Amino acid sequence: MSMRRALSMRGAAMASCRGFLGAGPSATSSTTQQDFDVVVFGGGMIGSALACLLKQSPLTSELKVAVVDRNAPSSPSSSIADLPQVPDIRVSTLTPSTLALIDRVGADWAIHPTRSASFHDMQVWDQTASRKHMRFSGSGEGPLGRVVENEVIKSALQRRAQELGCEYASGGVKEVLAPRPRVGITREAGDDDDLCDRPSVVFEDGRVLSAPLLVGADGSESIVAKSAGIRYEGRAYGQRAVTCTVDVSRPFATAFQRFLPTGPIALLPVRGGRGNIVWSTTPEHARRLESLGARDFAAEAMEALTVEGGPVPSSSSSSRGGGGWESALASRASALLGLRGGASPPAAFEDPPEVVSVAGGRQRSFPLASKHALTYCQRGVVLVGDAAHRIHPLAGQGVNIGFGDCELLVTTIQEALWSGQDFSANLTLEKYAAERRNKNGAMIRSLDAVRALYQSESPYVEAARSFGMDLINGFGPLKQVFVGFASSNAAAADIRSP
Ligand SMILES: Cc1cc2nc3c(=O)[nH]c(=O)nc-3n(C[C@H](O)[C@H](O)[C@H](O)COP(=O)(O)OP(=O)(O)OC[C@H]3O[C@@H](n4cnc5c(N)ncnc54)[C@H](O)[C@@H]3O)c2cc1C
Incomplete structure (x- = not known):
């Protein structure tokens, strides 16, 4: 024809x-x-x-x-000198299986240590002053994940797809x-x-x-x-995520996440020894946070990461070796989660580095919703x-x-x-x-359950939360969300309480 x-x-x-x-x-x-x-x-x-x-x-x-x-595909340079000095505010935490995929297709340019930051631990805790926390650690064979700017990932994959013979049409x-x-x-x-x-x-x-x-x-x-x-099915969460790049007091290699009644705040390491904040909160609060100057925002973020009726005392960080019931719980959890290293003592709480100032551009917010085709x-x-x-x-x-x-x-x-x-x-x-x-x-349902659990101020739910590891052991959705990230490369899941 x-x-x-x-x-x-x-x-x-x-x-x-x-x-x-x-x-x-x-x-x-x-x-x-x-x-x-x-x-x-x-x-x-x-x-x-x-x-x-x-x-x-x-x-x-x-x-x-x-x-x-x-948009036409970008043509990334292979030189670190061409990346902006301050990392972009849109970043992604990449799991070991995603890193393996990026490597396998030949776009490893994106995840080179000069263009990404690794994290070896993940620490999750809530707004109560009890300092109970969950901590997931890398296995020693590699990091738990890497944080990379979305633009860098996209550029590397676009360039590789073109090299492999794909036609881009814009x-x-x-x-x-x-x-x-x-x-x-x-x-x-x-x-x-x-x-x-x-x-x-x-x-x-x-x-x-x-x-x-x-x-x-x-x-x-x-x-x-x-x-x-x-x-689609789904719903708007009635929340916005405020995000920005920040200067911090020291380099760090832990992905921190603290659950507050208004939503979680995360501090992630990014290239150049800086941090990235993703702070999910109410639209009104998000608007106020966006309007703050660089140092005022940093002060509020620091407060959100540390203060609940008084900052989390750093002296608690290393004072407890973890024996007795804590070890038994960690051990049981690790066995249930199929992770190695379960018999090791629970890891200490790590204080996040001090957030000094917003770096580069201003903080911006994005609406949050769940949507499933x-x-x-x-x-x-x-x-x-x-x-x-x-x-x-x-x-x-x-x-x-x-x-x-x-x-x-x-x-x-x-x-x-x-x-x-x-x-x-x-x-x-x-x-x-x-x-x-x-x-x-299953992931979407788990996330909804975790959100509901951590944001509830009901005394019953707070009491349930305080069981920490027991909760992880007994509550499938929690396990799935936090272990989902670490599953392919984690060595230990520890819980610690004061
Ligand atoms: C604040 C925040 C933090 C996040 N952090 C993480 C994280 O740490 N880890 C993680 O795994 N995920 C994270 N995510 C989720 C992650 O950003 C998304 O899952 C990801 O961007 C989705 O990629 P995508 O390629 O599917 O879609 P998109 O990134 O939306 O890309 C869609 C593409 O389609 C093109 N396009 C769209 N419409 C048209 C059109 N009409 N004509 C032509 N082209 C079009 C666009 O130009 C774009 O290039 C986060 C999300 C938010 C909001």
Whole structure:
């Protein structure tokens, strides 16, 4: 069939596809169509990681992959001198499995020690003055995780995807066309099955990119999901996360998180010996925090990290070796969690470094919500990353579970190719969708439970919290959230009480 005829048929077929952005069918005389095997819509961290994995894996490397983003891919320099001196405020804590993925696809540029900061411990505690805390430590084989700026991760993955042969297309997108669900659709004479079954991205300048598989990696306001008629469940938390880079009194390698009644505050190490604060709180409080000057904000953050009816005394840090019931609890917890080193004495409480001042730009806030797609796939369309799930940042897992989506989606496509099946068929994609939706749904429910538990001021819940390790042992969601991060590389989970 000639390209001209294909395009004119495509125009008719588009009328039976579902579109979003712009109105009506888009095939015009100036249309230029390019066909791919996979079009990834959204070239952020997750879309670019998926593109890398597809081109890197032997069975999928021959697929023709395009990545669409409103912004042209950045061309990162390999020199540390070109990074801004003060790290950007948007950072992600990356788990060992994400670090392994980034390394495997050849984007290890992003996680080099000069561009990231490692943390070997994670310390979680609450607003009570009891100083009970949980502490997770690295196994000695490597850090518990690394903190990297989102821009750095994205740049490295984009550059690698291009090296591997992915085509990036940027510019204004007029509409995304996804095939309608088959159920309940009366087919009309003249509908072209093949063309309508191929999702397409139509640019304002007339370019059309189409493929049997369109991946929505366009974040939590996904237009791919809207085009495919995929709906979400979830809710706004009525909270905002205030974040900024800070100067601190000493370098540190612990990810600190303290739960306050208004939400958790986290202090994470970032490159250059600085810290990054993510402070989830009420919208009113967030607005006030955003309006504070650099030193006033630092003073409030310090107070939030230390004071509850008086600062946490540092003398408590090393005074207790941990024997008796504490050791027994730690041991039992470690055994239950399947972690090594359970018999070692509980680790001491570590005081966070002093937050001295906001560094670089001002503090900014982001709305927090949970959103979960009711299905991850729909006739030639599949969702990954925040397009499929948006979660609270308290566990530092959002982008990590997105990378997990990419791994399983690529494995699913590989298996289909290996067994001669259609990799874009719903039957194939549903294997990926069901497994990831289950797993990610459990994470979302766990986070909601942890939030509710830690933010409750009910004396009963506070009493329950004070059992600390017992709670972790007995309460699945808590275990899942905190151990989820550490699971692949942790040596010990300790609880300590005064
Ligand atoms: C305060 C805060 C702290 C966080 N901390 C962590 C953490 O420590 N660890 C962690 O794992 N996660 C964390 N997260 C979550 C993490 O940031 C997200 O999970 C991650 O950014 C999702 O990546 P993504 O590529 O799926 O989506 P996005 O980052 O939203 O990327 C979407 C891409 O699609 C493109 N796009 C969107 N719409 C269009 C369109 N119409 N046309 C063309 N292009 C389009 C965008 O330009 C962008 O490049 C945090 C989130 C917040 C809010």
